Amino acid sequence: MKKLVYDLLSPGVCNLLNPTTIYANNEISLGDIEIYVFDCNYMLHSNLLHSMIFNTSRDILIEQFKYPEGLGKYDYIPEFAIHAFHSDVRKSLLMKTDAFDYAQLGTVYRGLEPVPDGEVIELYSGVQHIPLCQMSGFYGKVPHYKQFMDIFSLPEMTLLSSVIDYFITHGIEFNQVHLYKDISDAIRDVYVKGVMHKGLKKIWNRIFCTGMKSMLC
Template structure:
């Protein structure tokens, strides 16, 4: 009763009729004026990629999957539960009563992986081939990972930045606006320096590093945020590791762990 009374006191009657007073609502409103430090990732944050990149990743991962992952050798665990009614086996929806345990995909990078996984599962089901879901997931994930580890995605983007990188002028405007208002910026990305440098030069210009107080590449997120055993190392202008002992992170320099 107290919660119902509070809702009615705060909101107009016509709005109250649309709300469930027993539900929990999140208030995400925040004043950016009060935020002094802004952190950015690079891929799909500072650099927005065109949809044309997804078929490239899909096709390359499919080829890797066919060529290298013919055997089913390893198991995985730690699946995440997701909302019922959103699960598919291959390209077919799964009834809620089956209560499946499936992997939760959380970012735009996952789109080619989801498509490849769905197509492979659909192929196996359509041809009545037996398979272990955990093994298949492991092999598809490894194939997608190889696209990144082998640098294929970086090569495609570097060869045609006009095609793959979107709204670079907006990135430039946002970063400059933040700096003009006295904000501190940092960049932490898993991508290598040479790739980030070319992309940022394309979007922002040759002096892009002066916009950031700290730049860290090949960060190996998410373990970067929890593993304190690896010391920071500085990179030179060509992206080669230096031997200097790092006691503080300097503006305009590039670091990795």
């Protein structure tokens, strides 16, 4: 379709090969629009904000949940996780699944370390399929798997893996389900108690001030 449109239009009218080109809906008259709203979620959810969420949640675990102070050495790792990962809560594993809900070999992590394919196959008895009833609370049971769907989940995945890494490295036994709940609660507190919003305000002010300075220059 892009090629068809490109061939039909005269040169210079619409540069489809330019990724910065903006296409507007020609059924909307911008003259009739009184209010413009910008969705800044993805812009503001930068590594700076993710680090703030990670660090604050980590400190909540240490100060309020009495987790080991050694966790303070862990920092947010921007390149560690991506959205749409699954966490096997009962096995403390983080993994990517395919469209058929099979765990993808080579993507399984325990803590911050990859799990060998042979061990994954052994853990799941040769079949890495995740039943739907274990992925959802719809069936009346607490789900065994947590799906991290969006960019907002990146700090939580990294914190979960960092805490597991610390416990494994130091030979500390832990209840996997309770660990997952503590981290979820710590992340929740960052959002509920307004810490994240204060961080957003600081980042927004920084972006706005930088933009204003550029315009004035």
